[in-house]
Amino acid sequence: MKCHNPASTTVLSVLFWRSGIFPLEDKTMTHLKRSVCLLIAGLFFFTPFSFARAKDDPPQSEAARPTPNEVLRSAQIIFVRSKSVYFKSETLENSLLQQEEFQQWGLVITRDENDADLIIEVGRKVFTSSFIYSVLDPRNKRVVASGRVNSIGGTVEGKITDSFMKKLRTVRQPQVVAPVRQAT
Numbered sequence: 001m002k003c004h005n006p007a008s009t010t011v012l013s014v015l016f017w018r019s020g021i022f023p024l025e026d027k028t029m030t031h032l033k034r035s036v037c038l039l040i041a042g043l044f045f046f047t048p049f050s051f052a053r054a055k056d057d058p059p060q061s062e063a064a065r066p067t068p069n070e071v072l073r074s075a076q077i078i079f080v081r082s083k084s085v086y087f088k089s090e091t092l093e094n095s096l097l098q099q100e101e102f103q104q105w106g107l108v109i110t111r112d113e114n115d116a117d118l119i120i121e122v123g124r125k126v127f128t129s130s131f132i133y134s135v136l137d138p139r140n141k142r143v144v145a146s147g148r149v150n151s152i153g154g155t156v157e158g159k160i161t162d163s164f165m166k167k168l169r170t171v172r173q174p175q176v177v178a179p180v181r182q183a184t
Helices: 005-013 026-056 067-076 089-095 100-104 155-174
Strands: 077-082 108-110 116-123 129-137 142-150
Touching: 067 129, 067 142, 067 155, 077 089, 089 100, 089 108, 089 116, 089 155, 100 155, 116 155, 129 155, 142 155
Parallel strands: 077 108, 077 116
Antiparallel strands: 116 129, 129 142
16 A cells, blocks of 8 residues: 655654554664664663662761751841731841841841842731741751741731841850859
8 A cells, every 4th residue: 555645654654664554664664763772772771870860869967967056147148038918028127127136247138039048938827817937048948947926916027026036146145154163
């Protein structure tokens, strides 16, 4: 059986080459076999390496990861992200910038999330007046601090600022160690 259209002959030949209905020319068959073999070889050759590479890359060891306190202590650039329509990032940014210690520690606010050493994420629980904030380390994708405040009896940004600054004070203030008395 012969097809009159050369393009359809090639397509039909490829589709039915095993059945023998449309025999392929030797060159076409050679190219087809070579292409299929390369494709299969590539799948078998590269796939194990990609899985092996994923397994061989050890996760960052716990000893190499900074502790949450170290992250809070070393951070300088902070990004504020609001996850609620009831809270604007700018209000928390303003509240933080008004803190004397914030300025003394050399902390700055950024609007570029990629530059941040810390991300403060604020969200509101549905049907409540509770706001939850999380302080994230963007390099390790870990939560290093968190808290919950209530909007009743004050501003949310003021309460979050107070809570966050209290956490920073505990890790940034030098620990006063009482001098050891020598026995005389």
